[in-house]
Every structure is written in structure tokens, then in C-alpha cells.
Amino acid sequence: MRYLRYILKRLCVFIPLFLIVSLIVFFALRFSGVDPITVMLGERQATPEVMAALRAQYYLDDPLISQYLRWIGNAVTGDFGVDYINHQSVSTLIAQRLPITLGLVILSIVIGTILSVALGVLSSVREGRPTDRTISVAVLILVSVPPFLLAIITLLLLSVFAPSVGFIGAINSVSDYWARIPLPAFVLSLNMVAIVTRVTRSSMIIQLKSQYTSTALAKGLPAKMVIWKHAFRNALIPVLTIVSIFAGTSISGAVLVESVFSLPGLGGLLTQAIKTNNYPIVQSALLVLLLVFLVIGLVTDLIYAAVDPRIRKSGKGITA
Amino acid sequence: MNTLLKVSNLKVDFMTVRGIVHAVQGVDFSLNRGKTLGIVGESGCGKSVLVKSILRLHEEQKTRCSGNILFEGHNILDLSPREMLAIRGVRASMIFQDPMISLNPILKIGEQIAETFRARRSMTKGQAAEEALRLLKRVGITPAEERYHQYPFELSGGMLQRVVIAIAISLEPEILIADEATTALDMTVQKEILDLLKWLRKEKGMSLIVVTHDFGVVAEMCDSIAVMYAGKIMEYGSARQIFNDPCHPYTRALISSTPSGAKGGKLISIPGAPPELYEPQTGCAFYPRCSQAAERCRESLPAMHSASGNHVFRCERPQ
Numbered sequence: 001m002r003y004l005r006y007i008l009k010r011l012c013v014f015i016p017l018f019l020i021v022s023l024i025v026f027f028a029l030r031f032s033g034v035d036p037i038t039v040m041l042g043e044r045q046a047t048p049e050v051m052a053a054l055r056a057q058y059y060l061d062d063p064l065i066s067q068y069l070r071w072i073g074n075a076v077t078g079d080f081g082v083d084y085i086n087h088q089s090v091s092t093l094i095a096q097r098l099p100i101t102l103g104l105v106i107l108s109i110v111i112g113t114i115l116s117v118a119l120g121v122l123s124s125v126r127e128g129r130p131t132d133r134t135i136s137v138a139v140l141i142l143v144s145v146p147p148f149l150l151a152i153i154t155l156l157l158l159s160v161f162a163p164s165v166g167f168i169g170a171i172n173s174v175s176d177y178w179a180r181i182p183l184p185a186f187v188l189s190l191n192m193v194a195i196v197t198r199v200t201r202s203s204m205i206i207q208l209k210s211q212y213t214s215t216a217l218a219k220g221l222p223a224k225m226v227i228w229k230h231a232f233r234n235a236l237i238p239v240l241t242i243v244s245i246f247a248g249t250s251i252s253g254a255v256l257v258e259s260v261f262s263l264p265g266l267g268g269l270l271t272q273a274i275k276t277n278n279y280p281i282v283q284s285a286l287l288v289l290l291l292v293f294l295v296i297g298l299v300t301d302l303i304y305a306a307v308d309p310r311i312r313k314s315g316k317g318i319t320a
Numbered sequence: 321m322n323t324l325l326k327v328s329n330l331k332v333d334f335m336t337v338r339g340i341v342h343a344v345q346g347v348d349f350s351l352n353r354g355k356t357l358g359i360v361g362e363s364g365c366g367k368s369v370l371v372k373s374i375l376r377l378h379e380e381q382k383t384r385c386s387g388n389i390l391f392e393g394h395n396i397l398d399l400s401p402r403e404m405l406a407i408r409g410v411r412a413s414m415i416f417q418d419p420m421i422s423l424n425p426i427l428k429i430g431e432q433i434a435e436t437f438r439a440r441r442s443m444t445k446g447q448a449a450e451e452a453l454r455l456l457k458r459v460g461i462t463p464a465e466e467r468y469h470q471y472p473f474e475l476s477g478g479m480l481q482r483v484v485i486a487i488a489i490s491l492e493p494e495i496l497i498a499d500e501a502t503t504a505l506d507m508t509v510q511k512e513i514l515d516l517l518k519w520l521r522k523e524k525g526m527s528l529i530v531v532t533h534d535f536g537v538v539a540e541m542c543d544s545i546a547v548m549y550a551g552k553i554m555e556y557g558s559a560r561q562i563f564n565d566p567c568h569p570y571t572r573a574l575i576s577s578t579p580s581g582a583k584g585g586k587l588i589s590i591p592g593a594p595p596e597l598y599e600p601q602t603g604c605a606f607y608p609r610c611s612q613a614a615e616r617c618r619e620s621l622p623a624m625h626s627a628s629g630n631h632v633f634r635c636e637r638p639q
Contacts, residue, residue, distance in 0.1 A: 128381055211421040214377050219436050219487050220409020223401065229435070230424050308426050309471045 006305045006312050014298050019072070021290045026068045029283050036060060039277045040084045058084075071283070080284035085276060090284045093269060098288060100171065100265035103181045104188060104254045105292065109247050111182075112189030112196060117239070119193070120200020125227060127205055135197065143194035147253045151187045151260040158183075171264065184261040188253050192246040196239060203238045207231035236307050244300035248293050324494060324527050325351040325374070325412075330387035332369050332378070342597045343369040345551035346387070351495065356521065356528040358542035358559070360535060360574065364594050366551040367531045368417075371497045373397075374529075375408055409436065413493040417500035419480035423472040429483045430456065430468030436490050452490075459486040459516060478509035482516065489520060496520070497529045502537060514540060535578035539563065544630075547571045550595055550605035557631030567625075567633040570606045604635070612637045 036058065037051050046054075055061050059070060074081060080090035123135045145153075171177050207213065208231050216226045255267030266285055273281035305312045332344040343366045351357050359367045372378055373385055376396060389396040391411060399407065416422045424432060433452035437443040443451065449468075456464040459482040472480060481501065488496060498517060502510040514537065521528050530541050538545055538559065545562045547555040547570060555568040566572045573590045592609040595601070603618040604610070610617065614637055622636045 209379075211416055211418065212424045214372075214414075215416060215422045215484065215487065216424065217377060218375050218408055218414040220405060220413070220440050220491055221436065222405060222439060225435070225439060230427075233426055234424065309428075310425070310473055 002312050003305060007302060010298060010301050010305075014294065018291065018294055021294065022072050022075075022287055023068065025283050025286045025290065026071060027064070029279055030064060030067075034277045036084060036279055039279065042085070075284065075287060081280050083273075083278050083280045085278055090280050093281065094266065094285060094288055097264060097266045097269050099177070100181070100263050101251075101254050101258065101267060101289075102292065103177065104185050104257065104263070104265065105247070105250050107181060107185035108188040108192070108250050108254070109243065109296075111186055112192040112246065112250075113243055115189070116193045116196035117200055119197045120239075121204055121227065121232060123197065123201040124204030124208060132201075135201075139194045139197050142190055143198075145191075147188060147191050148256045148260060150190050151184070151257050154183070154187050155260065180261070180263060184257045184263060188250055188257045191253070192243070192250065196242055196246065199242045200235065200239050203235040204231055207235045210234075233307060237304065240300055240304055240307070244296060247296040247300075251289055251293060322353040323350050324353050324392070326388070326390040327374075328388045328390070330370070330373065330389060331385070332366075332373050333384040334369075334378075335382045335384070339598045342600060343551055344373070345597075345600070347548075347551075347553055349546055349553065349556065351527050351529065353494070353527055354521075354525050355543045356530060356541050358538035358545040359529065359531045359548055360533065360538055360545060361548035362533055362574075362590075362594050365548050366597070367548050368499050370548070371414070371499055371529055371531055374495075374497065375412060375414055376404055377414070409440065409491040409493060411493055412495040412497065413488040413491070414497040414499060415481070415484050415488050415501045418504045419477055419484050420472075420504070422484045423480060423487075425472050428469055428471060429475065432483070433487050433490055436487065440491055452486075455486045455490060456483070459483070459489075460512075461486070477505050478512065481505060481509075481513050485513070485516060485520070489524070489526075492524060493526065495527045495529065497531070499531045500533070501530075503532070503534070510537075517541070535575055547574065550601065551597055552605065552634065554606065554635070555631075555633040557627070557633075561627070561629075561631040565627065565631070567627050567631070568606075568635045569610050569612050569637075571633075573609075573611075 037054055037060070040054060040058075041051075059067055062070075071081070078091055080094065082088060083090055083093070119135050119139070123132045126132045171180055208227070210231075213226055213231055216230045217223075221230075254265065255271065257263075258265040258267040259271075266289065269281065270285045270289075272278075273285065327350065328348045330344055330347045331342070334341040334343055345366075347366075347370060349357065359370065361367050369378070373383075374389055374396065376399075378385075385397050387397070391407065396404075396407060423429065427435075430449065430452050433455055434445075434448040437448035437451050438445065441448075453464055453468055456468060461467050461479060461482050467475065467479070472483075475483070485501075496517075501517070502513050505513060517528065517530075518541065520526060528541070530537065532538060542559050544558050545556070546553045547562070547568065549570050555562065555566065555571045562571060563575070566575060570590075573588070576588045577590060579587065590609055595605055595608070601621070603620060604613075604622045607613045607617045617636060622634050624632045624634050626632050
């Protein structure tokens with residue numbers, strides 16, 4: 001019951017947050033100084049009458065605020081209009097590419113979380129012993145290599161040791177999808193693994209030394225229960241924080257990884273659109289990515305509250 | 321005799337970044353069934369370390385224990401982690417100083433009792449919850465049904481310590497160790513918790529080890545008393561012997577620095593502080609603070625002397 005109230009409270013914060021973000025996206029682009037008509041015409045010449053007609057067609061003479069309202073109003077129904085250059089439906093363009101980026105981001109978070117929690121907990125339980133030291137060194141190496149470099153190294157290694165693995169062409173089927181996504185997702189998760197393992201380790205060490213752990217041991221609980229049910233659940237809060245931060249940055253990481261592994265995701269669409277000043281695509285793709293970002297924050301808050309009763313009670317989250 | 325626990329020549333060293341701390345330096349005592357032993361001394365003299373090693377609650381990596389902790393003939397220090405499970409909670413259990421941090425902050429208090437029943441008594445969820453509720457009522461928590469579903473941050477310190485006690489006695493241990501169990505509580509609550517412990521001891525026939533720096537607490541609870549200083553027992557005897565005829569200057573100083581023990585209502589503090597335990601001592605550890613110290617106290621370690629019967633003390637110049 002209390003949890004339900006918490007979810008409602010979080011949603012009440014979420015909606016205005018989304019609107020503010022969309023405002024920033026829209027106005028930042030409009031004030032960037034490139035005239036949409038120039039973009040539409042490209043190299044072609046046009047008479048003032050044609051230009052006026054175009055302006056009218058795209059409602060560019062309306063005040064900015066009503067343009068914004070039209071855009072956001074259509075956007076919430078899933079209609080992002082058409083782009084200025086090829087006159088394709090922006091919604092279709094995004095819908096084609098979103099599963100790639102989303103899959104990459106979500107899978108990398110899942111892989112990264114599982115790996116780093118396993119390594120971090122193992123490290124903390126074996127604090128100071130060879131296992132712990134080995135993990136620490138591996139993590140230190142990982143943390144110092146940027147993700148795009150990791151991606152390129154992976155590709156090079158694959159081309160030498162497993163040249164049959166393909167990374168080119170369209171993704172037309174579900175089996176294509178599952179053949180192409182996991183490896184880039186794994187590569188994308190490695191930086192996160194490095195940091196989150198360290199955070200998990202240190203957070204677990206603090207919890208394992210706390211008094212309630214002694215209480216749990218003294219009352220006769222098996223070590224496994226003390227580690228996972230008691231220490232780990234308490235250690236989870238800082239871990240969740242750092243995971244959610246990485247989830248956010250993995251969206252921008254995904255753009256890089258997509259281009260290295262030639263995956264047709266949102267990243268490619270967005271960079272292409274930015275180069276050609278294709279406003280409708282840029283603002284809508286950005287909006288979708290920011291929505292993903294906000295949803296990650298919301299999910300984190302909900303997990304926080306599920307883990308920690310004190311957060312449920314206070315009604316506060318981390319995103320706001 | 322009915323000896324339940326026999327500790328002999330127990331030494332505990334900690335490896336720290338600053339060197340090795342000799343926290344417990346050869347301690348002997350025994351505990352009989354149904355009896356209460358008080359371990360008294362200032363902070364930092366090794367009391368907590370001593371009792372924690374009975375349940376092996378130290379970080380094994382950084383701790384070195386030697387000697388014997390015999391529990392019905394088995395040396396606890398030699399047991400495997402699996403065998404320790406048969407000791408913890410079942411044979412001996414422990415209550416810690418600060419109830420605010422002794423409980424898991426994110427689990428319902430009822431669950432923190434019930435989980436032990438499920439893990440160790442193979443009870444079903446329902447049975448365990450019922451048993452936990454019964455236990456909450458036994459330690460005087462009202463309304464138990466409501467408290468069962470609350471979290472530690474929703475309860476007062478006294479209430480929490482009752483929960484901690486309920487947890488500690490859930491598997492009906494033969495020995496209950498109370499490590500400064502009332503120190504963090506205010507006076508009236510202290511009294512309630514001590515009464516609860518006394519009642520449990522009587523009802524369950526438990527043996528109790530009470531660790532405290534407060535002679536008032538020992539006076540109320542204990543059959544025998546060990547006075548500890550700098551990792552050693554300085555004086556050991558029955559409560560009557562220690563109170564009526566304290567032989568060690570440290571014992572006398574402790575008694576007169578406690579409100580209940582001070583003569584004429586005047587509290588006398590002991591100057592200085594207990595030594596750090598990095599170096600093994602050559603002379604008497606209390607020598608720098610002792611009012612009766614002589615030259616030979618500094619030079620050689622005082623031996624245990626017998627006052628009468630079981631009453632022993634570690635001093636060369638008793639009064």
C-alpha cells in the first residue's frame with residue numbers, strides 16, 4: 001500500500017520532469033540559428049512564395065510556443081511528424097531503430113549489473129586474499145580503457161580468432177537481432193563493470209563489518225544468508241545509484257558502440273540528422289533517448305524503494 | 321561440576337596497519353550452568369574482544385586466537401565454519417551494545433526473528449511468524465502484532481534492545497552474552513532491560529555473561545566477577561568477595577568511581593587512560609595509574625595471588 005503511494009508520488013514528479021526536458025530540447029534546437037526552410041530546400045532555389053508556402057505547411061509562422069505544443073501534443077500520441085529532407089515519418093524511423101539502441105542499453109545494464117555484483121561480492125567476501133587482488137587488478141585495467149577502444153579491440157580480436165562472426169548488414173529477423181546485439185552490449189557494459197565492481201566491493205565490505213551482520217551471525221544464520229539477505233541488500237543502495245548513472249551514460253556509449261559494430265540504431269540516425277540539421281528527427285530522437293534516461297531513473301527509484309523501507313516512507317527519490 | 325564454558329589461556333591478537341594489537345593476553349575463566357559472570361573494565365581493555373571470540377565473530381583474516389575456549393569439551397577455536405553453526409544461536413548467543421545498529425535497517429523486525437526459525441528449525445513461513453510473534457510478546461513488546469511489521473527506524477532504543485534480546489534467545493541458547501547491553505539506553509530503560517534479562521535467566525535457566533563498565537549493573541546481576549584491564553584479568557571472585565573485599569587497586573578504583581560504589585557519595589575518577597596494546601607489557605599494565613605502585617611493579621609482571629578460595633588477584637602490593 002505504502003509502495004503504491006510511493007509509485008504514484010514518483011509518477012507525479014516524472015511527468016513535469018519529462019515536459020521540462022522536452023521544452024529544453026525543443027527550444028535549444030530552435031535557437032541554434034539554422035533556418036528550417038534552408039534545410040528543406042538544400043541546394044535548390046526557391047521563390048519567396050514557395051518559401052512562404054513551405055513555412056505555412058510546417059506551421060513555422062506560428063509562435064514558437066504553439067509549435068512546441070503541436071509537436072509535444074502529437075509526440076505523446078506517438079506521432080513525430082515527417083522529416084524536412086526525405087519527408088519520411090519520423091515515428092517510423094525511430095521505431096525501426098529504437099529496438100537496437102534500447103536492446104543494447106538494457107542488455108548492457110543487465111550484463112554489467114550481474115557481472116559486477118558477482119565480482120564485487122566475491123571480492124568483498126575474500127577481502128585481501130588472492131581472488132580479491134586479481135579482481136582488483138582486472139578492474140583497474142578495464143576502468144582505464146574507454147569503451148570505443150574496447151569495441152575496436154574486440155572487433156580486431158574477433159577478426160583474427162573468429163572471422164566468421166559477421167557484423168555487417170541489416171537486422172531483418174529476431175535471430176539476426178540476438179546474433180548481433182549481445183556482444184556489443186557486453187563490450188558496452190565493461191566500463192560499468194569496472195566501476196560497479198569496485199563500488200559493490202567497498203559497499204559490501206562496510207556492510208559485512210557492521211553490527212547487524214554480527215547479530216545475524218550470532219543468532220545462527222548460515223553465512224550465505226548473512227551475505228546475500230542481510231549485507232548485500234543493504235549494500236545495494238550505493239550500487240543502484242552508480243548503476244543508474246551508468247545506465248544514463250550507456251545511452252551515449254551506445255551511440256559509439258553502434259557505429260563501431262555498424263548497428264543501425266538511434267545513434268546513427270541522430271548523428272546523421274544533426275549533420276544535416278534535420279530538426280524533426282533530432283528533436284524527436286533526442287526526446288526518445290531522454291525518455292529512456294528518465295525511465296531508467298524512475299525504475300531505479302522504484303527499486304530503491306523496494307529495497308529500503310526508509311525511502312518508501314520519506315517518498316523521496318534520486319531523480320528529484 | 322556443572323561447567324558449561326571453560327576458557328583457558330585465551331590470547332587474541334589483531335593485525336592492524338599500525339601493528340599487532342594484543343587485545344586479550346591470556347585469560348582464564350569458567351562459567352557454570354545457570355550462573356552469571358560479569359566482566360568489568362574500562363573501554364578498550366579487551367572485554368568485547370574476549371566475548372566475541374566465544375562466538376568467533378572476529379574477522380578471521382585479521383585475527384589470531386590461541387588457547388582454549390572449551391564448550392562441553394570441544395574447543396571452539398578448532399571448529400569448522402559448519403560446526404560453528406551448531407554453536408551460534410543454539411548454544412551461545414549475543415546481545416550488542418547499541419540496539420540502533422544491531423538490527424538490519426531494511427528488514428521488518430518480525431522477519432529478523434522469524435528467519436532464524438525458518439533457517440534453523442525448518443519451520444514454515446506461518447509457523448515461524450507465529451513463533452516470532454510469541455517471542456516478541458515474551459520480551460514485552462506491545463502491541464506485538466503491529467510491531468512485527470515495523471522497521472527498526474520506527475522503534476525506540478529500549479524497544480529495539482528487547483527485539484535484539486528476542487532474537488538472541490530465539491533458539492534458546494544455554495549461554496547469553498550481553499556486551500554492554502544497557503550502556504546506550506537511558507536509566508529507566510536500563511532497569512527494564514536488566515529485569516528482563518534476570519527474568520529470562522530464571523525462566524530458561526540460561527547462563528549469562530554480562531560485559532559492562534558499570535559496577536552498578538554487575539552488582540545487580542552477577543554471581544561472579546572478572547575485572548579486566550589491558551587484556552588481562554586483574555581480579556576474579558564471587559560478587560560478594562569483589563564488593564566486600566576488593567584486593568586489586570584497579571578494582572577499588574573502579575568501585576569508587578561508580579555512583580553505587582562510591583563512599584560518601586563522592587565519585588573518584590581514575591587518572592589517565594588504559595594503555596594501547598601494541599607492545600607486550602613488561603610490568604603491571606596498571607602501574608602508571610596506580611596509587612600504590614612501586615618500582616618492582618614496573619619491572620616484572622605480577623602473578624596471580626589467591627585471597628581466599630576462588631578469589632584471585634594480579635597484584636604484588638595489595639592493601
